[in-house]
Amino acid sequence: MTTIDANSPASTAVDPPVDNYLTYTRGILSWALTLDHKRIGVMYLFAVLSSFFVGGVFALLVRTELLTPGVTLPWVDADTYNEYFTLHGAIMVFLVIIPSIPAALGNFVLPVMLGAKDVAFPRMNLGSFYLWIVGAVCAVYSLVAGGFDTGWTFYTPYSTTTSFSGVIPVLIGVFILGFSSIFTGINFVVTIHKLRPPGMTWFRMPLFLWATYATALIQVLATPVLGITLLMLIVERVAQIGLFDPAMGGDPVLFQHFFWFYSHPAVYIMILPAMGIISEIISVHAHRHIFGYRFIAFSSVAIAIFSFLVWGHHMFTSGQSPLMNTLFSAITFSVAIPSAIKVFNWLSTLYKGSISLNTPMLYGLGFIFLFTIGGLTGLHLGTLNTDIHLHDTYFVVAHFHYVMMGSALIAMIGGLHHWWPKMFGKMYKENHGAIGFWLVFIGFNVTFFTQFMLGSHGMPRRYYDYMPEFQIYHVISTIGSYIMALGFFWTAYYLIASLISGKKAPANPWGGRSLEWQCSSPPPHDNFKTTPSVGDCYDFSVVHWDEEEGGYVVDRSGLPESEEKPSSH
Amino acid sequence: MANTVSPFEDPQERANAGVFGMACFIISLVMVFAATILAVVVVRLQDPGSWPPGGEVGLPPVLLASTVVLVISSGTMVAANRSARVGDGPGLARWMIATFVLAILFLMAQGIAWWELLDLGIGLDTDLWSWTFYVLTALHALHVLGGIIPMAVVTERARRHEYSVENHRGVTYVGMYWHFLDVAWLGLYATLWWATSV
Numbered sequence A: 001m002t003t004i005d006a007n008s009p010a011s012t013a014v015d016p017p018v019d020n021y022l023t024y025t026r027g028i029l030s031w032a033l034t035l036d037h038k039r040i041g042v043m044y045l046f047a048v049l050s051s052f053f054v055g056g057v058f059a060l061l062v063r064t065e066l067l068t069p070g071v072t073l074p075w076v077d078a079d080t081y082n083e084y085f086t087l088h089g090a091i092m093v094f095l096v097i098i099p100s101i102p103a104a105l106g107n108f109v110l111p112v113m114l115g116a117k118d119v120a121f122p123r124m125n126l127g128s129f130y131l132w133i134v135g136a137v138c139a140v141y142s143l144v145a146g147g148f149d150t151g152w153t154f155y156t157p158y159s160t161t162t163s164f165s166g167v168i169p170v171l172i173g174v175f176i177l178g179f180s181s182i183f184t185g186i187n188f189v190v191t192i193h194k195l196r197p198p199g200m201t202w203f204r205m206p207l208f209l210w211a212t213y214a215t216a217l218i219q220v221l222a223t224p225v226l227g228i229t230l231l232m233l234i235v236e237r238v239a240q241i242g243l244f245d246p247a248m249g250g251d252p253v254l255f256q257h258f259f260w261f262y263s264h265p266a267v268y269i270m271i272l273p274a275m276g277i278i279s280e281i282i283s284v285h286a287h288r289h290i291f292g293y294r295f296i297a298f299s300s301v302a303i304a305i306f307s308f309l310v311w312g313h314h315m316f317t318s319g320q321s322p323l324m325n326t327l328f329s330a331i332t333f334s335v336a337i338p339s340a341i342k343v344f345n346w347l348s349t350l351y352k353g354s355i356s357l358n359t360p361m362l363y364g365l366g367f368i369f370l371f372t373i374g375g376l377t378g379l380h381l382g383t384l385n386t387d388i389h390l391h392d393t394y395f396v397v398a399h400f401h402y403v404m405m406g407s408a409l410i411a412m413i414g415g416l417h418h419w420w421p422k423m424f425g426k427m428y429k430e431n432h433g434a435i436g437f438w439l440v441f442i443g444f445n446v447t448f449f450t451q452f453m454l455g456s457h458g459m460p461r462r463y464y465d466y467m468p469e470f471q472i473y474h475v476i477s478t479i480g481s482y483i484m485a486l487g488f489f490w491t492a493y494y495l496i497a498s499l500i501s502g503k504k505a506p507a508n509p510w511g512g513r514s515l516e517w518q519c520s521s522p523p524p525h526d527n528f529k530t531t532p533s534v535g536d537c538y539d540f541s542v543v544h545w546d547e548e549e550g551g552y553v554v555d556r557s558g559l560p561e562s563e564e565k566p567s568s569h
Numbered sequence B: 001m002a003n004t005v006s007p008f009e010d011p012q013e014r015a016n017a018g019v020f021g022m023a024c025f026i027i028s029l030v031m032v033f034a035a036t037i038l039a040v041v042v043v044r045l046q047d048p049g050s051w052p053p054g055g056e057v058g059l060p061p062v063l064l065a066s067t068v069v070l071v072i073s074s075g076t077m078v079a080a081n082r083s084a085r086v087g088d089g090p091g092l093a094r095w096m097i098a099t100f101v102l103a104i105l106f107l108m109a110q111g112i113a114w115w116e117l118l119d120l121g122i123g124l125d126t127d128l129w130s131w132t133f134y135v136l137t138a139l140h141a142l143h144v145l146g147g148i149i150p151m152a153v154v155t156e157r158a159r160r161h162e163y164s165v166e167n168h169r170g171v172t173y174v175g176m177y178w179h180f181l182d183v184a185w186l187g188l189y190a191t192l193w194w195a196t197s198v
Helices: A027-032 A037-065 A078-114 A122-144 A167-194 A208-241 A252-286 A291-310 A322-334 A336-350 A360-380 A384-390 A392-422 A430-456 A469-503 B009-047 B064-086 B089-119 B128-159 B169-197
Strands: A543-547 A552-556
Touching: A037 A078, A037 A122, A037 A167, A037 A469, A078 A122, A078 A167, A078 A252, A078 A322, A078 A336, A078 A392, A078 A543, A078 B009, A122 A167, A167 A208, A208 A252, A208 A291, A208 B009, A252 A291, A252 A336, A252 A360, A252 A392, A252 B009, A291 A322, A291 A336, A291 A360, A322 A336, A322 A360, A322 A384, A360 A384, A384 A430, A384 B009, A392 A430, A392 A469, A430 A469, B009 B128, B009 B169, B064 B089, B064 B169, B089 B128, B089 B169, B128 B169
Parallel strands: none
Antiparallel strands: A543 A552
16 A cells, blocks of 8 residues: 555555655665664664674574583583673673664664654764674674683673783774664654654653653663773773772772673663563554553653662672662662563553454563563572572573563564564564464573573583583573574574565554554655654554455544644643 | 755754753763762772872872863853854854864863873873873863864854854854863862872
């Protein structure tokens, strides 16, 4: 179909040659120099998924090496193994999960959902993409320059004394990636404040926008602290003197404080937009008004605020005073409140909904399941006495994989399936999607649930070698990782296949009500021909399946007059 | 037009969004400098000895001169902004040039301060005091350099009278950033004084 926007009823649309952002202009340069947020989002998506492939290969190498105690892969000695898990962590955190939802999906979806033509500063948006590329190149260059084995946390004094010479390039890389993240954050904050069309009040915004807004606040406030910390670390490594070096009166724990002051909020940079996606997926695919809109919106902001107050829970065993430990532990527990509010609201949304159990919804339900496990096991780690035992074991590894991968990344993949028809105008095969989901979901749980057991039995994280009694768990975990890898390759296959031979996507394949479903798939260059008018984006009572259209349409005639008028409440 | 440079159709709205974006950027930078100062304060408080350990050298006196220069440049920047708002083109050009010259003077004074210490054989790796001195001044100088480049562009455009009452976004942004650098330096300078004299 042609461009449909909120003001023109679908029935009057004839078929003129359709402009869409993919074919609007042609040639490599029209992509490389584009200021269109949709194209920048697609470029980010490609870059992030490529990094995901690289990080995933290192994960599989790590898992394969752990199949047996001692040497498994003949070319992987203990030092190489340290490099592999460090690379896996650094790539997945800085190149994949942090930019995945905000920079890739957020860039594409945010302005369209908001009803804007673009983000507030399109040139800065392209600039942050290239900063990302430069940062990624620096990080990759560190491999050639001698690699690094510090773990993704770069703890001193190890990072200033290790003989691996790739440390400085990767620190510079992460520093530059931080800039990219800050600029994306600024862009989103200003866009949401200044580009809301008439009628799009704060409390009419889709919850994904609330989540990206809260995320952007963290990006703007926390990332600079990481930047300066890494700069000081670089100076310290070069000059062999610095504020983190105890030999001259410095304080190595200060590094940990500064690092986690960023990196704990960074965990919420990963999970908040993921929760935003889940709010969309759950309500759209259950065709039911989101339950507790304001609670979900405010809990995003609450989580963003809490995120700055809990970093010390990464350092319970680093010699903090018992008072500090107790305070951080208590504040950490309170994060459970806004997180649980969200989960209960999603469940209430599902209750009596008419659930379409398609691929995005499967990922949405998978998220709720995995996030609940990830969140609840966090309580064991936030409790001071159990943390002494579980600290730096595979229990921690399992916990944060449930949250970062099982939740953030699964939501990202779910969001990708949710918006795939919108982004590329093609439908993937539904049964293929379901197979992919189950492979990933089962593989994930086999891999990481096993690691909870491994950790509570005392297997430390980051070890190359282990006692023979741990082997059975390692073998099961590795098999799980292969199943998961199969699932991801399968997903890549059917998504790419859909681009070539997929059915043409209607404007609104799922029955969504927010603005991105009101422009054609893929959206036109300008998103909307006229400034769209805004209703309640979770009121699905007016959304109906239209056989002729092959998708859902919003029945405007049935709307109360007041709803479509700009309102100022 | 293949590319939309700004989604704002109204220049005033565009300028408002720009000011808001600049404010976010400055908040981000405040976090950088606040974290730096905090790190120095924590380490200094834990060190019972005197800074510098020998106690005989102090902060180079030229820093006081550079501080005065920077504060004055903030004043000339305010004047430039006022000229832009009332549409006084020649005044804007004059005040921008003055600010630009003062900015260069500030950097030269900072250079002299470095030179004085280096001349005494005190380098980055001598002790934590010298490390702090060099890192704090360098961090600020890098941000000044980052401000001087757009300031040069704005000054040149002001000389060509390319700004109007309605559109002088460049002057506004450079001004905001410049005042921030001024305040940041006062914070760093106070920190250095405190760390040296305690």
